Amino acid sequence: MHVDLRALYPKLIHLMLDTVFVVDENDRIVFVSDGCQSLLGHSADEMIGTLITGYMHPDDLADTRASIQRVMNGQPHIDYRNRYLHKDGSSVHILWSARWVEEERARIGVARNVTALMEAEAELRFLAHHDPLTRLTNRSLFYDRLASELKAAHRNRSHLALLFVDMDKFKNINDIHGHAIGDRVLCVAARRLAGCVRETDTVARMGGDEFTVLLTNIQSVDAIAAKVEWIHKVMNEPLGTEFDGIQMPSCSIGVACYPADGEDADTLLNHADTNMYRVKRRRPIAGDKPALGGGIPA
Template identity: 45%
Template sequence: MKTFDLVALRDVMDLMLDAVCVVDKKGDFVFVSAAFEDIFGYPPDEVIGKPMIDYVYPDDGEVTLNVVKGLLNGNLQPRFENRWVRKDGSIIHVLWSARWSEDHQFRIAIAHDITERKLMEQQLHYIAGHDPLTELPNRALLFGRLQTSLGLARREGCHLSLLFIDIDGFKHVNDSYGHLAGDKLLKIIAQRLNACVRQTDTVGRFGGDEFVVVLNGIDLFDDVLIIAETIRVELERPYQIDRLYLQLSPSIGVARYPDNGKDEQQLLKHADQAMYRAKIAGGNRVEAVKQTIKQPFMGK
């Protein structure tokens, strides 16, 4: 009867969609159910006797060992998550429930694959923070990154610069050629802006044809103005939208922390005002809060 019960129990575990794992005190697998191969890609005979930690995603190794240590010390761990590396090299997210059996000197854990849920959460998080047209950070994410950058600048005593960019003549494109052409134009502008800055900087769509660039840790203001001028020249280059050839230009306002503002609202306000001064002066130019670089405006 006892043998029958053990066989029946194993058959039940093999019917489960979640994987049942048994690991000894050394950390080696001594049993895995059939679902282990479905989730992790390894058949049971390839992992029995092998260290469990060898299959955990390296960045999650320390936290996983801390959880194991807690289990061995009698701490209850009803739920925890980590990442594992499948046999095919892909990364999966796993939700575990586990307990330590003092009588048998092994821990029993049940693994539930939550990769699809995690990917969906990541996608929703991305959508919430990005403009669907240009895929740039939207206003909410832009503010968050600006706040983070300001906090870092305060702690390290360094500068931060903010560029407020408006596209001269964009309304004319929308009115003359339609919003589809305008949308395609905005996508190209976003690509050009990203190509002008470092990965540590942020380019965001503020709204409409307005963009904001956050430049981190550039202490020499002349270097900031060089980047702003590079952006001006890049955005002035002709655009091809299907069979249309368009030439536009930007008005760019520049504000700097801490000289022109102590927080994000002040910096945005001053950069916005500088941008409007550039536009009123004819556009196609960079204007700093206290300094102006005038560029010859080529009439279209």
């Protein structure tokens, strides 16, 4: 039995999960396979006759035009990535394989939706430096930032403060209400801490219910004391009604100042950690000021 393969080609093209485009030298779409519906939300009838540049993400337009010129100069581009706009307004990451056909004076391109892959890659890059639960900076990135800020402080003869924050008796929440509730409380604590600092500062989760806060360009001891008091105030605010009456744990905060309490990351962290446990044992009453390092103007 003879099979006319040429007659099957159009059917095969429309069965492809990727989308096939044919675009003339003026950027006008002359053919697009049915895959465009799932790729960009438009039907083939809607796209044929329109300019392909009209679907490109504005931020990628200049770079995409350079790729188009490369292809039209006879250099196939088989691994080009850019973004297009879906009909619903969302961005679609596309991996292209394209070449120029001189006889037809047209570009042939095959587009693959790699949005999920790009998002997964971005998430992996994020998680390499952030805590997966709270989305805060993780221990590794915090050490890097602390080292960098210490160099800047030494160079600029400026001061910084390191806070070690521990949630008091947090284990009781896990034991009584379960780890799922405990995780939600940790996320609330993380958001509150992050909301207490400037963009130039850093909040990190070091593990469990322990957090660190790096305050840069500190002008006075009073500024540190005010920040610690503010953190206590914010952290002690009641949890929402969705927590069904669970009380937000208080926190103990240890402080270390550069350069008075140390000039390297490990020394400062150890000092702040020791200070925090001293505060926890002392159980200061409301209004007590934390023990702060010297060497900073009052």
